[in-house]
Amino acid sequence: MLDYLVRRILGTIPVILVISVVVFAFVHLLPGDPARLVAGMDATLEDVAAVRKSLGLDGPIWDQYWRFLSHAVQGDFGMSLKSRRPVITEIGERLMPTVWLTVFAMVWATAAGLLIGVASAVKRGRWQDWGGMFVAVSGISFPSFWLGLLMIDLFSVRLGWLPTGGYGTPAHFVMPSFTLGLGVAAVMARFTRSAFIEIAREDYVRTARAKGVPEQTVIWKHTLRNALVPVITMVGLQFGFLLGGSIVVETVFTWPGLGRLLVDSVAYRDYPVIQAEILLFSLEFIVINLAVDVLYALANPEIRFR
Amino acid sequence: MTLSAAASPAPTPLVQVRGLTVEFATEEGALRAVDGLDFHIDPGETLAVVGESGSGKSVTSLALMRLVEFGGGRISAGSILFDGSTGRRDLAAEPLEAMNGIRGNEIAMIFQEPMTSLNPVFTIGEQIAEAVRLHQGANDRDARAEALRMLEKVRIPEARGLLDRHPHQLSGGMRQRVMIAMALACRPKLLVADEPTTALDVTIQAQILRLIRILQEEMGMAVMFITHDMGVVAEVADRVLVMHRGKKVEEGSATEIFARPRHPYTRALLSAVPRLGALAGETLPRRFPLVVIEDGAAGVAGSTTQSPPQDTVRGDRPLLEVGDLTTRFDVRKGLFGGLTGRVHAVEQVSFDLRAGETLALVGESGCGKSTTGRTIMQLQTATSGRIAFKGRDIFAMAPAERRRLRQKIQYVFQDPFASLDPRLTVGFSIAEPLLTHELVPRAEIDDRVAALLADVGLLPEHAKRYPYEFSGGQRQRLCIARALACEPELLIADEAVAALDVSIQAQIVNLLMELQEKRGLAYVFISHDIAVVERVSHRVAVMYLGQIVEIGPRIAVFENPQHAYTRRLMAAVPIADPTRRDRDRPMLEGEIPSPIRRLDDLPVVRPLVEVAPGHFVARHPIGDFT
Known part of the structure; x- marks a missing residue:
């Protein structure tokens, strides 16, 4: 197990390096001279040279990459062009709201998805199955910005129950996390259903019944425990989906998170912030997948003891 | 094993099946997998149920356990009288929940595929102990001790170390021993064994067959042994039930069926069986006697002809x-x-x-x-x-x-x-x-x-x-x-x-x-x-x-x-x-x-x-x- 863990962690190093190259190259791949763009059309050549130096775009390319990498490792991504504050401070303020939003969304979506998926699988072909899958398909089909706006209209404007946006109290979490998690819950429900149906056909489920195990135990212990193995992988992939989705949801609900920071930075061409955010999102995804692999190994003894 | 012969005349059967009919719903209507089957199993005896694929032998065993419902089947007619600890009951008429007290407790089952019949995420010990906890109300510690005792009973070396292992760490033969330990943990009156050795190597098959027989004698239980292998039938059976297309073709004592098969289908089946020693004394190979099994209007027919030896080796230089x-x-x-x-x-x-x-x-x-x-x-x-x-x-x-x-x-x-x-x-x-x-x-x-x-x-x-x-x-x-x-x-x-x-x-x-x-x-x-x-x-x-x-x-x-x-x-x-x-x-x-x-x-x-x-x-x- 420890062996497996160490191998998995070492395996992420090349991935992180490749991502750092892509993020570094990002500024160079933009059309035109980024230093000129940042400094403005009417800046003098000296100004442009100064901006180029402050962006770390002077000197040979490998030297630039090396400086970028060594600074990034220390958490130094330079200054935000918009706010003139260190990028790391900027991101630090926005990190936790996004983390809490995605975690809340993930937790409820996984729980609901599992329940609906198992219920649909057990009552396969009956009305519970049709109902569950109707909800799931609707959840996948609903665009989150549209759903978000509809909910604001109903619960905030008409009924006045929930705040239209912002961050702070638990009430602020309800609509954003629901909107963000709905698609994930739907995917989890469909995926759990098919995984469960497949496992339910396995010989060892029949063995459990042959032992006289009551049906509820057959479902929740013998079948679901095995169906969880593929479902865990799905959770990891869905986290990536959530990180992307948070950009839309944070904008709709004016959530002070990383997603909205990214949107704002793109609008302002705030390259240092964009670079740092892409790197951060990629790292999050890698860490989450690493965690998923560990969970996967815990759920699956064939990997744990290899 | 030979209890039935030694006991007083005509013991009350442990299981009495009458007119058993099992149907599966398909798009072309109900498919009748078992059709009006009658048979019985005496206490302590081994009944072998033989037949080729599609004969309904496995469906019969699943119907007995009432597991057939989970595979989309339905017992549409007939009765399965079982002489259990709570008196004589018709298993075909029991509500499904009531079967949980019988399955694994009074009737246990082992399956063909030992590689896939154990749950991969639970330890061996837990899987055996679960049955003990369920049926005997034992606590965790006692159930675990009983699991260990059962593993020793099925002759698994270093049984204690095996309790906390997972199925994938075991060979097929070992897994089948674990299955047997699990099935017999509550000392059932009847063991249903559905092709339990088909997936195993011959030497491991011989070990498992011997193990089942020894445990059967120790516990005095009856065995319903489903197989397509006439060699295995000859090895284990007291009585034989031959099935073909969901119906009983012939039933009788093993010696009788092998020596004097009455039905043409049984005869055809037996002549198709490769018998070790059939070519004793002959230097060349020889084809099987031609067997024709037809299921026409006249029923099942079989005919045989002898073939000449295979003298085909040619050339002096090797190919x-x-x-x-x-x-x-x-x-x-x-x-x-x-x-x-x-x-x-x-x-x-x-x-x-x-x-x-x-x-x-x-x-x-x-x-x-x-x-x-x-x-x-x-x-x-x-x-x-x-x-x-x-x-x-x-x-x-x-x-x-x-x-x-x-x-x-x-x-x-x-x-x-x-x-x-x-x-x-x-x-x-x-x-x-x-x-x-x-x-x-x-x-x-x-x-x-x-x-x-x-x-x-x-x-x-x-x-x-x-x-x-x-x-x-x-x-x-x-x-x-x-x-x-x-x-x-x-x-x-x-x-x-x-x-x-x-x-x-x-x-x-x-x-x-x-x-x-x-x-x-x-x-x-x-x-x-x-x-x-x-x-x-x-x-x-x-x-x-x-x-x-x-x-x-x-x-x-x-x-x-x-x-x-x-x-x-x-x-x-x-x-x-x-x-x-x-x-x-x-x-x-x-x-x-x-x-x-x-x-x-x-x-x-x-x-x-x-x-x-x-x-x-x-x-x-x-x-x-x-």
Whole structure:
């Protein structure tokens, strides 16, 4: 197990390096001279040279990459062009709201998805199955910005129950996390259903019944425990989906998170912030997948003891 | 075992089944899998239920457990009276929830596939203890202690260490022991065993059959033993129930059924069964007596004719020469995938084969027989050694010549369901090698395919159909037709009849022998089934741990086996004759040893010793034989 863990962690190093190259190259791949763009059309050549130096775009390319990498490792991504504050401070303020939003969304979506998926699988072909899958398909089909706006209209404007946006109290979490998690819950429900149906056909489920195990135990212990193995992988992939989705949801609900920071930075061409955010999102995804692999190994003894 | 004979006249049956009918809902209406079945099981006796695939024998056992409902079936008529601890109850009429108190408690079941019948995420100990907790209300500690006691009872060495292991760490034979431990944990009155040894090697099968019998005597339980293998029936059964297409064909004591089968279907089934010793005293192989099982208006009919011996070996020079062939696989482990050992799949194997000759490679799982075949076919790279076809070393050939050689050596695989592309017509599958190798002008392809289909006993119009329209036996014929398309001179048949019903198996074996006679084909016949091997082979090579331990003419190896392993292997084969059963014969104990060795630990290989003309035996220590 420890062996497996160490191998998995070492395996992420090349991935992180490749991502750092892509993020570094990002500024160079933009059309035109980024230093000129940042400094403005009417800046003098000296100004442009100064901006180029402050962006770390002077000197040979490998030297630039090396400086970028060594600074990034220390958490130094330079200054935000918009706010003139260190990028790391900027991101630090926005990190936790996004983390809490995605975690809340993930937790409820996984729980609901599992329940609906198992219920649909057990009552396969009956009305519970049709109902569950109707909800799931609707959840996948609903665009989150549209759903978000509809909910604001109903619960905030008409009924006045929930705040239209912002961050702070638990009430602020309800609509954003629901909107963000709905698609994930739907995917989890469909995926759990098919995984469960497949496992339910396995010989060892029949063995459990042959032992006289009551049906509820057959479902929740013998079948679901095995169906969880593929479902865990799905959770990891869905986290990536959530990180992307948070950009839309944070904008709709004016959530002070990383997603909205990214949107704002793109609008302002705030390259240092964009670079740092892409790197951060990629790292999050890698860490989450690493965690998923560990969970996967815990759920699956064939990997744990290899 | 023989309680029924010893007990007072006509004991009350433990199970009395009357008019049992099981239906499955399909799109074409209700499919009747079991139709008005009557039988009984006495306390302590073993009833064997035999039949071919589709006979309804497994459905009957699942109906008895009321597990058939979970597979989409329904008991539409009949009763299953069971003499349980709470009096006589009709299991067919019990509510499903009430069955939880009976299943695993009074009636337990073991299944065919030990590899997939245990839950991979729970420990062995937990899986056995669960049954004890459920039915005996034991606490965790007592249940665990009972699990340990059961593991010891099924003769698992170091049982204590096994409690906390997971199923994937165990071999098939060990898993079946665990299944038995689990089933018997609550001392059921009836054990339903559905093909419990079919997936196991013969020596492991012999161990499991003996174990079931010993435990049956100790616990005084009855056993309902479902099998397609008449050898196993003869080995275990007190009484036999023969099923065909959901109906009872015949029921009687084992000795009676084997000695005087009354129904034509039973007779046909028995004559199709390969019996070890059927060709005793004959030097040449001989086809199965022709068996026709038809289910027409007149009912089931069977007829038999004798065939002449297979005298087909031609030529003085060998067609195929294999010298010191070695195939090893690397085993990599640890942080950086370092090489820690090797699988010694094939270790310095040498033999030759002439045109029209059949050499059988026999042995148990992991002995290297399939890898040998695959290496000759060049599906697997050899580590070292020499393979020559018609005197030409194939490792020395240019790639183009080696590709042409592929036409001359063809392969027939075990699973006829997996080896035909489901989305192509069978005509296309057969024509494909002809097109690839440009053997026949395009205009003549259809005629050629038709001729090949006729050769394997199918019709030209079958070419337009898809694989799903054919039965297992027909598909294996198609695979043979495809293999024959390139006019091969050597056919490697890797367990080619293992997945087929006995009557079909006999037909395919006869077809192979007929083709050998017509075309002078040489066969490498890879099989674990000793009785089939006796039928088809001119010579036999017995493999163990990657090495040939004994090779020679079939009559010499079968009637005068020189290596201890050959003798044990032969002794493990169940004989389809209940009067000849010897339940205390010596057998191989323990597991089949692993061919994986550390890097610095090379196996000892020495030349075989000739004990009689053409009969060679290993005299050096291999594995458990020193």
